[in-house]
Amino acid sequence: MGSATVASTLAHMGERCTCMRDLKLLHAHAFRTHLHDHAVVLGKLFRFTAVSPLGDLRYAHRMFDQMPHPTTFFYNTLIRAHAHSTTPSLSSLFFNLMRRNDVFPDQFSYTFLLKSRSRTSPLTHNNDIHAAVFKFGFCRHLHVQNGLIHLYAYRGMTLLARRVFEDILQLDLEVDVVSWSGLLVAHVKAGELDIARKVFDEMPQRDVVSWTAMLSGYSQARQPREALEFFWDMRSAGVWPDEVTMVSVVSACASLGDLETGRMVHRFVEENGFGWMVALCNALIDMYGKCGCLEEAWAVFHGMTWKSLITWNTMMTVCANHGHANEAFNLFEWMVFSGVAPDSVTLLALLVVYAHKGLVDEGIRLFERMQRDYGVEPRIEHYGAVVDMLGRAGRLQEAYDLLINIPIPCNDVVWGALLGACRIHGDVDMGEKIIKKLLQLKPDEGGYYILLRDIYVAAGQNAEANEMRQAMLDSGARKNPGCSWVDA
Template identity: 45%
Template sequence: MPPPSPPPPSLSPDLHRVLSLLPRLASPRHLLQAHAYLLPRGGHRHARVASALLLASLRLPLRDHAAALVRRVHPSVSLRAAARLRGRGGGGLAAQLHSLLVRAGHAADPHASASLVQAYCSCGSVASARRVFDETAASADVVSWNVMIDGYVKSGDLARAREMFDVMPGRNVVSWTMVIGAYAQMKQPEEAIEVFRRMQVEGIEPDGVALLSVLSACGDLGVVDLGEWVHRFVLRRGLCQEIPLMNAIIDMYVKCGSVKKALEVFEGMEQKSIVTWTTMIAGFALHGLGSEAVELFRRMEKENVSPNDITFLAVLSVCSHVGLTDLGRWYFKTMVSQYKIKPRVEHYGCMIDLLGRAGCLMEARGLVQDMPFKANAAIWGALLAAARTHGDTELGEQALLHLIELEPHNSGNYILLSNIYAEQERWDAVRELRISMRDRGLRNVPGASSIDVDGMVHEFTSRDGSHPSLHKIREVLCAINSNIKSVGHIALLPESLHDVEEG
């Protein structure tokens, strides 16, 4: 092991320039010239410069030169070089660096192996990372375990990440947070909440990152009881000044249907970010509270908070769902003229949905033709839905042709067009569409809904009679339906009852 390096010199402007050039050098000769320039100036003794030299030597490749560098420099330089490897193109460099560290006798160092694991994972070579990890697993510390788990998480292999997590000795809050966050991001909220409950049982206090992930999972599942527990925990720990955390609480309440509680949290915040305002506006939009959303948007402007592109997405969505067509047109223009925000394809999608719902199909078609993007599935889907609503067969067929290309396995698109044909009693066209679906191996996937009762999430799908409490559920549906009829409203549930009966 080489002796500790003397304190490195500070980087002068000249050394900064050389440092920026090293990753872009295209020939071994230029690298050797750069190294010769650095030697009398002491730049090679600085860890950042030395690691850049090492990576450049591996990349060009100058293997003997790289090996000499590894033998001369402090191990921390090799570790810094490993940490800088990124992207799938760096896998070969990671392997070369690994070989050099073995030859120099550094590979057994726990810090070196952890850095190699991280380097391999960053380059997408998770299998190589695991081999390095297994070779030093006996001496691996919690950081090494976390790096390996994180590598699996980032590669999308949650099964192996969970396997490692379950057998990991001495898990810390980072370990728990990574797994909870991974499940939440991969839209597996049940698993995220299950791991969080285990975390509570084992007495590990969650950090803010874990709470953010749990709140997201609660919102996805509608588990308001756990979300309220997190809210109380935040209050007890005095974390109310953490704006992202409070924003997540608002979002959780909105998704769980508790708009009133979301608004209470919003009004109670002393400081609000643009995300805070946008989350609350989007919450109103989600629940069809158009006037409240528009009023909050105007209040935001009065308080000199500039809306961003996501805020306008929420406002345009409100206008679309509650039929404020003229106001939606005005906001779309204001976004560009006043706030200088360039509309994204999602904004065009909102406008096309708005125009389609209002029956302005020609204007919607024109907007599709004029927008500077290729229409995506959401836009053609909005046109297909509008065609179904207003009985425009030609537009529906045109939209479906594009959707088949963009979403060949989405059976819902076929069903919408089939409904248009059925409403016009074009039964031959309905039959042909069903045959086309069958030939493509498509089937109509039933919609699903879920509800949290006493900490247990129950999921229901159309025509599914497997729930053990089916009899009680049927009784409740009948009672609700009777109450609706008794107050003079149109019954809303016969189709649901029909589904239950057929199950």
């Protein structure tokens, strides 16, 4: 068999490869037949390792390192691979390496690089790539310009996204649905839903991305009814939803506590083959939990073949919020046994369980072990959970000492929770100390004056209560809606 025939066979098999084991066998055969540097053969094998979901990006790196003079195609493949990976910033590294090695980028180089930049946080030097697009003459490539629109869109930079959109029109290029969707996403990300809806209504053609962007915007803006209405409009228009669409729809049902619609959406998910999607199952667990249907939340959880950290956290949070302490503790043990490392959300859910169960000492021990045993730095939410735990148990001095020595910026919410605990336990002295802290943080908040006055009233200190009322009036602080002064 001639080398050309062998090369053609290897390239054909590489294109249809379905696992790394077969890929490595093909690669080994290419070495034995001296075809490991054959451009077409190497290209097919490299493409699978780098960009296929069944490939191995580390193996692709090793292949790349063995190439004496990789071409634009190979650089582009790695830039593309990292743009869709968990390490999008490495796309810029390979783009810069490409330039240093005098390998000229093409329009695909910029398209993939723009994709990676849109996923890199925080966005830095966003003008350098925009300038390079113009400098090297790629501004007449519509997909490159669309990449720029989406780069700015994902950061909510509406003025820059619209400027690129208008540049496309001035260049006599025909904007497509991708261009319009980018502009729509920009306004959604910026929270400009009215403008986004106007863009949506003006679109000559709409795809699943544009429908989903608008629907997600309503859901994230806490307009769940509008999100659900938009979903039914989408279905009436014959547009097939994707995973992102369905996650937003389920989230809208959770926000509304609309169990009937949530179950209907769940049936739609199962009947149309979305049930395997982890993010969607996580949203369903959360929805059932918020609707109080723990059995159905557990059914979704147990039905998942693969569980992400978010899955464990969501189910644990559902248990915590419903006071099912034993189930939450068992979940945590099962999670750790399964080799899943807990994060800050996991530990916060456990602290909430300890607080609700009254297991204060156990909760304090977990809080003290967070950084040492799990590498999780306590955040203000964790401090708040511990303060709540101590406050419920009447251990107000410990809670106060914790907040006085807190190594991170504290807020009025945590101090306010401790003041509420003082009211429950009638601790006037502690209440006075806390109100001083609160008035330093939010001097115009009248609700704190009212809480302290209630503490005075409960302790029979009516003179001090009246002084507190006068102090609030003199300071010009605002009363919260629903709060009123009631004469003792």
